[in-house]
Amino acid sequence: TQLLEQSPQFLSIQEGENLTVYCNSSSVFSSLQWYRQEPGEGPVLLVTVVTGGEVKKLKRLTFQFGDARKDSSLHITAAQPGDTGLYLCAGLFLGKFYFGSGTKLNVKP
Amino acid sequence: ETGVTQSPTHLIKTRGQQVTLRCSSQSGHNTVSWYQQALGQGPQFIFQYYREEENGRGNFPPRFSGLQFPNYSSELNVNALELDDSALYLCASSLWDKPYEQYFGPGTRLTVT
Numbered sequence: 042t043q044l045l046e047q048s049p050q051f052l053s054i055q056e057g058e059n060l061t062v063y064c065n066s067s068s069v070f071s072s073l074q075w076y077r078q079e080p081g082e083g084p085v086l087l088v089t090v091v092t093g094g095e096v097k098k099l100k101r102l103t104f105q106f107g108d109a110r111k112d113s114s115l116h117i118t119a120a121q122p123g124d125t126g127l128y129l130c131a132g133l134f135l136g137k138f139y140f141g142s143g144t145k146l147n148v149k150p
Numbered sequence: 151e152t153g154v155t156q157s158p159t160h161l162i163k164t165r166g167q168q169v170t171l172r173c174s175s176q177s178g179h180n181t182v183s184w185y186q187q188a189l190g191q192g193p194q195f196i197f198q199y200y201r202e203e204e205n206g207r208g209n210f211p212p213r214f215s216g217l218q219f220p221n222y223s224s225e226l227n228v229n230a231l232e233l234d235d236s237a238l239y240l241c242a243s244s245l246w247d248k249p250y251e252q253y254f255g256p257g258t259r260l261t262v263t
Binding site: 043045072076081082083084085086089129131133136137138139140141143 | 154183185190191192193194195198205206207208240242249250251252253254255256257
């Protein structure tokens with residue numbers, strides 16, 4: 042069992058559609074991070090959410106941290122082919138970093 | 151500002167051999183973490199180094215070991231390679247007081263045959 046569960050595992054949508062990716066845990070995190078990883082590259086940090094209930098926007102991406110700091114979501118508005126990649130949530134828990142298994146997003150033109 | 155670099159890019163080893171992977175941290179970063187990422191999975195934390203000492207370790211056996219040097223660069227050593235060690239090995243650097251803001255290198259793809 043993973044400390045951070047992500048859903049869905051795979052998502053294939055058309056350009057222009059909206060989507061939401063979820064990251065859930067039974068444990069409380071002091072912060073959660075979202076990364077995007079493209080094939081053959083390392084993950085790239087998108088955002089860190091720290092406060093329960095916090096909402097952060099990065100252009101067409103909206104990140105939310107749950108009130109209880111156990112879950113987070115990533116919403117993409119009007120997805121574009123350039124958004125294609127593996128989206129990972131991660132958090133520091135008891136001194137160790139944990140990543141979710143990722144959501145593989147494919148945006149078709 | 152120089153990003154995180156890793157070498158080599160790809161490596162093929164035989165079961166039972168030993169391997170050393172290298173990482174140069176981002177300029178100004180004093181903490182280095184290593185991760186193993188199997189195909190289709192999220193990265194798994196191996197260990198972290200700060201001030202040249204291991205500071206935190208994931209669920210990996212002792213044959214996974216590391217070093218951090220005074221310039222904050224780091225090595226990951228794996229002894230007695232097993233087939234399941236085939237993976238992408240990622241290095242990430244950060245500041246000690248901002249451990250959650252990690253910057254990753256491109257990784258080393260290790261194949262064990």
